[in-house]
Amino acid sequence: MSFDELLASDAIRPTATGTGGRTGLGGRTGPGGRAGQGGRAGKTEPIELLRQVPYGRLATSMRALPFLAVARHIVSDGHILLRMHSGFGHHEACDGGVVAYGADNYNGSVLGDGSDLWSVQFTGPAEIVFPCPEQEELFGEAPAAVNGEPYAPAYLRVEPHFVTEYRLNF
Numbered sequence: 001m002s003f004d005e006l007l008a009s010d011a012i013r014p015t016a017t018g019t020g021g022r023t024g025l026g027g028r029t030g031p032g033g034r035a036g037q038g039g040r041a042g043k044t045e046p047i048e049l050l051r052q053v054p055y056g057r058l059a060t061s062m063r064a065l066p067f068l069a070v071a072r073h074i075v076s077d078g079h080i081l082l083r084m085h086s087g088f089g090h091h092e093a094c095d096g097g098v099v100a101y102g103a104d105n106y107n108g109s110v111l112g113d114g115s116d117l118w119s120v121q122f123t124g125p126a127e128i129v130f131p132c133p134e135q136e137e138l139f140g141e142a143p144a145a146v147n148g149e150p151y152a153p154a155y156l157r158v159e160p161h162f163v164t165e166y167r168l169n170f
Helices: 002-008 046-052 090-094 133-139
Strands: 014-016 023-025 055-062 063-078 078-086 098-104 117-128 154-157 162-168
Touching: 023 133, 046 063, 046 117, 046 162, 055 090, 055 162, 063 133, 078 090, 078 133, 090 117, 098 154
Parallel strands: none
Antiparallel strands: 014 023, 055 063, 055 098, 063 078, 078 154, 098 117, 117 154, 117 162
């Protein structure tokens, strides 16, 4: 099924994503993480799960080759703000394009402790931004270096249009 067919079907119901009144595809998932099944009663919304972990992975392509880049994230006004190292030019490859950003709690949970594992992915357009001082403060301390190179921050805003969530219940 193509992405357009998926959008046109009832497999995924459009829901507000908190992006200033725009309609996107909310994080409706059920068993196995397939979108469009089940409700969210008593569950944390996917974008709120990001507040539980500081880092995730940004996926896009650069010169027709796919890549993943680590990024620090915060949630601000229904958008995902990312801080990443500017030295590799990944932020420039993402600017104006559609990206995927994912995070999970796989390293934060210990099997058998009664907690669930989750993974979320947000897909949408990204743009280079300059955060306000309050947003910069929310990111916390930046790394000193990346691969031995002094860390130079770059910031992207991702407007989530399509959300996928997977939960492993124990």
